[in-house]
Amino acid sequence: MSIPEIENEIIEEFEFFGEDWESKYEHLIDLGKSLPMIAADLKTDDRIIQGCQSRVWLNAEQTDGRIVFTADSDAIITKGMVALMIRVLSGQKPEDIVKANMEFVDKIGLKEHLSPTRANGLVSMINQMKREALKRI
């Protein structure tokens, strides 16, 4: 599926919850459980995304001209957000990853997680994913 197609799928999924943020977060936490796990031996300091209250590890590999991401986090809401990002960007072509605007996050009402505060490693993580893609164009 293309990035826009996956994003629309996610938007529809979250629309189902409407204003019920408790269920939305439960769903997000559930999604985190299906996060493609980074291998334990790859959880090294150089794979930690800086700028987060919780720790996020990210690994990128290239297979068949596409980038595959794996990750982990020690905070479960962050894990859910990371799972969403990877669902959208993993397995895609580098040029598409670099171009992705991630606006869907706002459409599902989770924009606050991309705010420019010090606690926010997600912005750093998205930037890191794009950098990994840029390297491999």
Added chain:
Amino acid sequence: MADLKKIREQFPILQQKVNGADLIYFDNGATTQKPLRVIENISHFYKTTNANIHRGVHTLSRLATEQFEAARKTVAQHFNIQNDQQIIFTAGTTDAINIVAEGFAKKYLEAGDEIVLSSYEHHSNILPWQLWAEQNGGKIKPIPLLENQSLDYEAFQKLVTSKTKLIAITHVSNTLGLITDLERIKIVAAKYNIPILVDGAQSVPHMSVDLQKLDVDFYTCSAHKIYGPTGVGILYMSEKWLKELPQSRSGGGTIKTVTFEKTEYMEGALRFEPGTPNISGVIAFAEAIKFVDEIGMQTIFDHEQSLVQHAQNQLMQIPEVEVYGQDDHKAGVISFNVKGQHPFDVGTLLDKYGIAVRTGHHCTQPLMQCLNIQGTVRISFAIYNTKEEIDFFIEKLKKVIGILN
């Protein structure tokens, strides 16, 4: 007993909703909300009296100067200090500590010297000393903590040597709320005649502090933590240091006479206040001090104690919660964690209910390392918080635990 409801009504920001829920503000350790009289004091100043101080001959400048120096007197009186020159206005606690570190290092520290501080110290009272130590071949020695996270005063005694040139210590831990027994510190310091700098950022808002009785060398605090504006703090110095602390910063307003050959600096507080200060901030700070003096620091302390007891009792009844720092008398601050959960997750979900807490290391990373954790959830109280808010918070915390598990 003051009417707490009437006090709370003076804080306009508390009337609003956050994420559709009433705001419950439990992040007073980070900064406090302001009563209307402090907010209006600032705009009134700019509407009627704004002028630069200490410099002019015209009416507005005279009035502004009078208000500024009256503020110094008000603050000095609050701390029971007769000579208001011992109260220096800074940009905050961190700024005050840096001023002392810079000046002290010029004459009173050399390679091989040691500075003793606590393991629960805030970074602002670690880093200036660490910077000096790294750049000058000195050493900082942290006082270890006991199992219940209180200071190990016996170990402290053994840490102090003839090479110890300063003890830098917080009056209240911003993460744990534990109160340092300064008298015990003073007894040890007196043996070698070691000066003491006390970080009072988290004590001044919660209790009466009598600097004359306390009689330490330096004491610092911030206005914004005690219902005043940001950008203002004080550095209290004993008479001795007021004369002897070397000049580290300078600029306009600090001098008697200037020539290219030599400059004669003023005595008193102005020597340490170069440039145009945060005039409106200082004057509004005095308004905040009047506000708390009218309520009474003992009343504030008693009210916050009852909140701490209530919150701690409730928290300790939740099996999934671990509270740090075993002490009944915490100064308005409690840190805890939900076992197996990251504080960031807990804080994020609490925020959805309108409850503002702080999560993370609270600028006390060494303390986190002592506790072997990444961070905590911290609730910190002020005069306007209520038992009802705590009950609501406990109810929602249980829900949050349910969502996360």
